[in-house]
Structures are given as C-alpha cells and as structure tokens.
Amino acid sequence: MIGIFDSGIGGLTVVRALMEELSGYDIVYFGDTARTPYGNKSPDTVIKYALENTEFLLSKGAKIIVMACNTASSVATDDVTKRFDVPIFEVITPAVELSVKTSKKLRVGVIGTRATIKSGIYSKKIRDLKPDTKVYSYSCPLLVPLVEEGWLKKPETTMIVKKYLHPLKVRQIDTLILGCTHYPILKNIIQNKIGKRVNIIDSSVTVAEKVKGFLEKHKDIDSLLSKNGECRFFVSDVTEQFEKIAGATLKRNVILEHVRM
Amino acid sequence: MIGIFDSGIGGLTVVRALMEELSGYDIVYFGDTARTPYGNKSPDTVIKYALENTEFLLSKGAKIIVMACNTASSVATDDVTKRFDVPIFEVITPAVELSVKTSKKLRVGVIGTRATIKSGIYSKKIRDLKPDTKVYSYSCPLLVPLVEEGWLKKPETTMIVKKYLHPLKVRQIDTLILGCTHYPILKNIIQNKIGKRVNIIDSSVTVAEKVKGFLEKHKDIDSLLSKNGECRFFVSDVTEQFEKIAGATLKRNVILEHVRM
Numbered sequence: 001m002i003g004i005f006d007s008g009i010g011g012l013t014v015v016r017a018l019m020e021e022l023s024g025y026d027i028v029y030f031g032d033t034a035r036t037p038y039g040n041k042s043p044d045t046v047i048k049y050a051l052e053n054t055e056f057l058l059s060k061g062a063k064i065i066v067m068a069c070n071t072a073s074s075v076a077t078d079d080v081t082k083r084f085d086v087p088i089f090e091v092i093t094p095a096v097e098l099s100v101k102t103s104k105k106l107r108v109g110v111i112g113t114r115a116t117i118k119s120g121i122y123s124k125k126i127r128d129l130k131p132d133t134k135v136y137s138y139s140c141p142l143l144v145p146l147v148e149e150g151w152l153k154k155p156e157t158t159m160i161v162k163k164y165l166h167p168l169k170v171r172q173i174d175t176l177i178l179g180c181t182h183y184p185i186l187k188n189i190i191q192n193k194i195g196k197r198v199n200i201i202d203s204s205v206t207v208a209e210k211v212k213g214f215l216e217k218h219k220d221i222d223s224l225l226s227k228n229g230e231c232r233f234f235v236s237d238v239t240e241q242f243e244k245i246a247g248a249t250l251k252r253n254v255i256l257e258h259v260r261m
Numbered sequence: 262m263i264g265i266f267d268s269g270i271g272g273l274t275v276v277r278a279l280m281e282e283l284s285g286y287d288i289v290y291f292g293d294t295a296r297t298p299y300g301n302k303s304p305d306t307v308i309k310y311a312l313e314n315t316e317f318l319l320s321k322g323a324k325i326i327v328m329a330c331n332t333a334s335s336v337a338t339d340d341v342t343k344r345f346d347v348p349i350f351e352v353i354t355p356a357v358e359l360s361v362k363t364s365k366k367l368r369v370g371v372i373g374t375r376a377t378i379k380s381g382i383y384s385k386k387i388r389d390l391k392p393d394t395k396v397y398s399y400s401c402p403l404l405v406p407l408v409e410e411g412w413l414k415k416p417e418t419t420m421i422v423k424k425y426l427h428p429l430k431v432r433q434i435d436t437l438i439l440g441c442t443h444y445p446i447l448k449n450i451i452q453n454k455i456g457k458r459v460n461i462i463d464s465s466v467t468v469a470e471k472v473k474g475f476l477e478k479h480k481d482i483d484s485l486l487s488k489n490g491e492c493r494f495f496v497s498d499v500t501e502q503f504e505k506i507a508g509a510t511l512k513r514n515v516i517l518e519h520v521r522m
Contacts, residue, residue, distance in 0.1 A: 033302070034296065034302060034306045035295065035296045040409070040500065040502060041294070041295060041498050041500065042498050042499060042500050044498075045295045045497075045498045114500075114502065141406065141409075141410055142403075142406055142407070142410060142412075145402065145403055145406040146403070148301070148402075149402055149403055151403075155420075156417055156420050156421050156424070159416075159417050159420075160417050163417070236306075237302050237303050237305075237306045238303060239301065239302065239303050239375075241301060241375065
C-alpha cells in the first residue's frame with residue numbers, strides 16, 4: 001500500500017490528489033489528530049511524531065511513505081529517510097521544482113505554518129536550484145484553525161488572508177507556493193487577494209505527480225503496491241468535526257478508524 | 262507544592278491568580294504544549310492526557326492538583342479524582358457557584374472550547390444549583406489561536422469576538438462565564454462587545470479563591486505545602502512563541518523546562 005501521514009486531516013488533500021493520479025492504488029492514511037497541529041511545535045517534537053507515524057504505517061503494510069504534512073516534511077525528512085529503508089516522499093521538493101520552472105520574474109512567495117517557515121527549507125531548496133531567485137516566506141498560523149472551523153466564506157477569513165498576503169503582494173511575486181496542506185481549501189480567496197497573475201502552486205498536487213513519476217520508473221517498487229482501490233483512514237483521535245472535514249475534503253463518506261499512539 | 266496543569270500555557274492565568282491569592286506558595290506547573298490544544302479533541306483522549314499530566318505533577322512533589330484547563334476539567338475530573346488520592350481542583354465549579362450567586366435575571370452565558378461546551382457541564386452544574394436558570398452556551402474555537410498569535414488588538418479579533426457573542430447578546434444574559442483559560446486575555450474586548458452591564462466571571466480567579474478557602478479550612482493539607490516562593494514551569498514542548506506568551510502572561514521572565522511525556 002501507499003502510506004500517507006499528516007498531523008491531522010489536512011493531508012487528505014494529498015490523498016485526493018493521489019487518488020486522481022494513481023487511481024486504484026491502495027492507500028493507508030494516518031492523521032495524528034490527538035496531537036494536531038504540528039505547525040507551532042518544535043522540530044524535536046515533530047521529528048519524534050514523524051518517526052512514530054512512519055513506523056505505524058509500515059506496520060500496516062505501507063511500502064512507500066508520503067509525508068503529507070509540510071511541517072514534518074520541513075524538519076523531519078532527513079531523520080525519517082535515515083531510519084527507514086523504504087522510499088520516502090515529502091511535499092517540499094516537488095513544489096520547489098515546479099516553482100523554479102514556472103517563475104519568470106524569479107520572485108517566489110511561500111506561505112506555511114510557523115515551523116515550516118522558520119525552518120527556511122523552501123528558500124534554501126529554491127536557491128539551491130536557482131540561486132538568483134528572490135524568495136519571500138511568511139507564516140500564516142491562523143489559516144489552519146479557520147479552515148478547521150469551516151470558515152471558508154466568512155468576511156473575517158478574507159480579511160485575514162488579505163492581511164497575511166499583503167507583504168507578498170508588495171514584493172510583486174509571480175509564483176506562490178501553498179506550503180501547508182490546509183491552504184488549497186482556501187485557494188480561491190488566496191488567488192483573489194494575491195492577484196490573478198500570480199501562479200499558485202499546490203504542494204498536494206505536485207507531490208502526487210512526483211509519486212506517479214517515480215512508480216513509472218521503478219517497476220520493482222510499483223509491483224509491491226496492491227491495487228484494489230482500497231483506502232483505510234486511521235487517526236489518533238476521532239471527533240465529529242474531524243469526520244466532517246474528512247468527508248468534505250474527499251467528497252465522500254469517510255470512516256475514521258481510531259488508533260492509540 | 263501546588264501542582265497545576267493545562268493543555269498549554271493558557272493555564273498560566275491560573276498561576277497568576279494563585280500567586281496573588283496565595284503569595285509565597287511553591288508551584289509546579291505543567292503545560293502540555295506538545296499535544297496542545299485539547300479543546301477540539303475527544304473526551305477519551307483528554308482523559309488520558311489529564312491522568313498522565315497529574316501523575317507527572319505528583320512525581321514532582323505536588324500535594325494538591327489544580328486542573329487549570331477548562332476542557333480537562335469538563336471531561337476528566339471524575340477520572341482524575343478516582344485515580345489519585347490528593348485534593349483535585351477544577352475550574353468549572355467555582356465559576357458556576359459565583360454565577361448563580363450573582364446572576365439576578367438568572368440568565369447566564371458560557372463560552373468555551375468545542376469540547377467544553379459539548380460536555381454540557383456548565384449548564385448541568387448551574388441547573389443543579391439553581392434549576393430555574395437559563396444557560397446559553399457557545400463554543401468559540403478561534404479565540405485560542407487568536408490569543409496565541411497575540412492578535413489582541415487587531416480588528417479581525419474584535420469582529421470575531423462580536424460574531425461569537427452575538428447570540429448571547431440577543432439572549433440578554435446578565436452574567437458571562439469565560440470557560441477557557443485563554444479568554445481572560447481578551448476580557449476587555451469581550452466586555453465591550455457583550456455590554457458593560459454583563460458581569461464577566463473569570464474562572465482562573467474563582468478557582469484560585471477556592472483553593473485559598475480550602476487551605477484555610479484544611480490546615481493539615483496546607484502544612485504539606487512548601488512556601489519558599491518557588492515556581493517551576495515544565496512543558497512537553499518548548500518554542501520561542503510559547504516562551505513569549507508565558508512571559509507576557511506572568512509579566513516576568515519565565516524559564517520553561519522541557520519534559521518528554
């Protein structure tokens with residue numbers, strides 16, 4: 001199976017993208033809802049959680065791992081890759097690669113959680129590929145709770161998005177990376193406030209394309225993955241609100257199975 | 262020592278109140294910042310965390326326990342009281358007792374996290390004391406992240422507070438219980454939006470008064486508590502942001518000691 005984990009249910013946007021790119025592949029998802037969110041926590045704590053989550057997915061039969069969480073991808077990729085001997089995908093690199101390909105003005109904006117932005121990983125990776133690129137990164141910690149409350153069309157949400165994006169607008173970026181799995185849910189408002197000409201990169205879509213490309217090249221690993229169209233969703237805590245968001249993200253009824261970490 | 266725990270650092274408002282009521286008493290605090298927040302999580306998960314936190318405080322020498330967290334107080338009080346043989350204080354009852362004493366119109370509002378409001382504990386306890394009281398309870402899940410971001414004077418915060426309080430204003434309450442340790446930090450905005458005539462009850466103050474009253478009556482337990490004016494603050498995760506809020510709440514430099522749960 002393809003194993004995917006996230007700090008909560010935001011990572012279901014990655015499941016949605018994988019289901020489109022790799023229709024029929026079996027998926028096992030783990031959302032760490034008992035310890036969510038990761039975005040305001042320290043690297044050490046996030047690394048510990050990422051290792052535990054990966055171990056859980058492997059115990060459920062995962063043969064490759066997708067870290068759907070930008071915060072975990074930012075701070076825990078090295079540790080997870082060193083510890084486990086399976087292909088590990090993170091959401092940063094695919095978005096970075098696309099941004100340097102598409103940004104003509106070499107002015108890229110990145111928004112994410114406090115931990116993701118503080119790690120500086122997007123700036124570093126973008127500059128590694130194209131040193132002349134100007135990267136402007138801002139954390140937007142209130143967007144996750146706004147999405148989780150379902151405040152998608154409230155004027156307060158629009159005002160807060162506008163406030164967060166203002167410094168990026170001033171910098172005249174032509175490309176904006178959504179560095180958090182929750183943000184695609186606000187894509188319309190973000191596009192509206194940053195301007196129509198800015199190309200928005202959704203890391204949940206780019207990572208799914210990356211996994212697809214990898215499996216096309218590595219038939220040995222692809223052959224290990226079962227393809228019965230089955231999905232299982234494990235979470236470390238179940239509440240009605242989590243079930244509601246999960247259903248809305250995948251646009252179908254989702255059964256969340258509780259597992260204690 | 263007096264042991265206090267909270268889901269994070271919001272509970273430092275209770276430490277502040279205890280320092281005023283019981284000056285010189287030694288305090289050991291535990292903030293579960295690695296798993297914060299509790300307010301959107303299920304009762305089972307919150308109970309598990311509350312038991313672990315209490316055990317930790319007892320291992321550090323606590324002789325009485327104050328659950329500074331409204332969510333834990335709402336769902337975990339019975340389990341914690343049954344498991345441990347020390348006096349356990351929760352933040353609900355003192356606020357409830359004061360509300361029925363002071364509400365003349367018997368119309369009381371309560372605001373809190375989703376888990377606290379869903380537990381129905383405030384309504385139940387208020388009606389147990391005064392069955393004729395009308396209780397109107399609403400969850401305000403965005404207030405905790407707004408406080409944690411330090412957005413205390415932003416127009417978006419004022420708008421969101423106004424939106425949350427609107428149904429309570431319509432009900433013409435004369436008393437409002439702040440059923441979350443973070444809310445006292447927004448007290449001025451809340452007072453402004455709910456109206457000057459509404460009496461606001463701050464559960465961090467009422468629980469400190471309750472502990473003081475208890476120790477005056479139970480000299481045997483009071484004699485177990487050391488009084489060197491020492492405070493230790495343990496957290497399950499340390500970040501700059503946590504340290505910043507801790508310092509701002511207690512209005513002094515706070516050293517957070519990291520402990521892995």
